[in-house]
Amino acid sequence: MFQVAAHVLVRAALALALLASNACWAAKAEVPPQPKGSLVIIGGALRGDNAAVWERMVQLAGGKGARIAVFASASASPDKAGKFLVDRFNAYGAKAFFVPVAVRLDGTDYQAAAEDPALADAVRSAGGAFFAGGDQGRITRALKRPDGGNTRMLDALWDLYRRGGMLAGSSAGAAIMSSTMFGHPRPILATLRLGLDESREIAPGLGFIGEDVFVDQHLLVRGRFARMVPAMLKKGYKIGLGIDENTAMVVGPNREVEVVGYRGALLVDLSKAVAQDGPLNVSNVRLSYLDNGDRFNLQTHAFTPAGDKVDNKLDPAKPYFREPLFSADILGNSTVVDLMARLIDSDQPEAIGLSLDSPNGPQPDLGFEFRLTRTNDSVGYMSVLTEAYSVYNMRLDIRPIVVQRPLYQYRPADSAGNPVGAAK
Template identity: 35%
Template sequence: MTSEHQSGTLIIIGGAEDKEQDCRVLREFVRHAGGVKARIAVLTAATTMPGEVADEYIEVFHRLGAEDVRIVHTESARDTEDADNIATIEQSTGIFFTGGDQQRLVDMLADTPLHKAVRQQYASGSTIAGTSAGAAMMPDMMIVEGDAQTHPRPEIVKMGPGLAFLPDVIIDQHFAQRGRLGRLLAALVIEPSVLGLGIDENTAVVVESDEFSVIGSGAVTVVDETASTHNNLDQLLKDEALAVFGIALHILPEGYRFNLKQRQPIAPDG
């Protein structure tokens, strides 16, 4: 796993980030996007309440010092080709995907001129952030939906294509709060040889080159299935329980890092 072809930063947020007090996670996004000189584009494709959600992020980003905050609404396919929307992306130093429904987001944006403009900005060094559904869509394969608070079974998770900003991982959000370990494990067995990141609420991973660091009040659960010695997926009927041997699991609170290429956690003094 490597991100050598990318030169920007990803900030992937587990949802329910603080917007009223210290705003630790959103503050880090604004800082990476250029601080008071940041030019931020907020994409509302995932939500059915784009106006309300946009107003909330405009207020918090202005409060944190970013003077140039623009909204890109995509209510139809024509909006993904609109010259003004694409220009907003091309002029941005930070692009923020709101929460909502990750399948709605991908259906609207995948392989459109707007998606290509976002990818180009990332390759040129801009910071791309997403929360909740905006986090789930970051990999090339994403969790579309699935049952929480249950043991892993093939039926509890549905997978689909994401927008491929961070290949070779699977991301699950609201992780500890909604008890999603079972569905992440099921997803990793269905999509083998990828790394699972379970990101708690008000918590984010900041991905730069081949490493990510953890910020926020929760933790990131890293599940590595690549060295697994056994699973029973090919023997199961739809509603039967998965067995998995030899999975590596790491819990990383704020200050800890992880090397994606070497698949190794790094302590603060490491």
């Protein structure tokens, strides 16, 4: 009797092991393959004459004659935006076509169009797809089902990307590339003071770049690098990429990022950052500026400067700038990059920038200090052609500060410390 029971137990154990093994193999089989395609993530305001970016998109979609599906889903006027973009791609040698999947497109049912098998097959067989700017929430609304599942059209886009096609987007079309995007955020200073309201300010993206990288756009022109930090802290991201206007980040299947276009991109690294509760207070953020032609590998974290910089690494013993570095408006257009460039080529150990609000705004006495510091890991390069800088691994600390209100007029003093013109 004992032998029979033991035999039954052994058979049951073997059966359970076999089921577990089959489940394990099934789970492995369900993991989607690494996409073979490329992403072109544009910070917005892409000019029609920016040939470097337009030509790269056509090339990655298959070259001259490549079929490129144009999505103007984010636009308030998708028909007009779509026509313009189709004409622009065709001017650069593509054979683009408009995809009528847009919430604001008159005379169409966007949900029916997103589930149309013939339309989905046309996109699936294309060489690439492009998402116009506007409101990124309109893109996800058009391509996701009400229950959060993928429409046929979104599955077709993933198939295109996985087999080697090109996915591109500008502004709102860039925001959807990460799995988390901004929804309806407050002004930057309010975000630094109050943190992020996850239900309002953050929304799910489409995640083409993967689960590990956060993407933001219009970055330098609008000083948005500061809002990336609280968003990344909130959602647990260690790496963030912010791209400026009229500029693209090209992400290849080997996970290498190349900057192409007018300006550059900021890489925000929070892998060693330490944050405190309350208004944004974070130390040991690592900040890097990738200029046109620079590369960064998301897997190895290796930087490669552009060809016109690679032989012109800056020597810390021979600094060019020799005065204290300070900005009263760190969120101004390109200010943070200008400070980084001067600091990496300076005899100064740090640069300080401030961000203050209007005296009539909420909490006018609460501002923020941004302290940039050169470390032993900080490296700079300068172009021998344009004198543009690339700066890698600079430390950034952000802390809240009290701004004394009201502000008083400065009055000069004499050698004894008495205000000039005051009664003796």
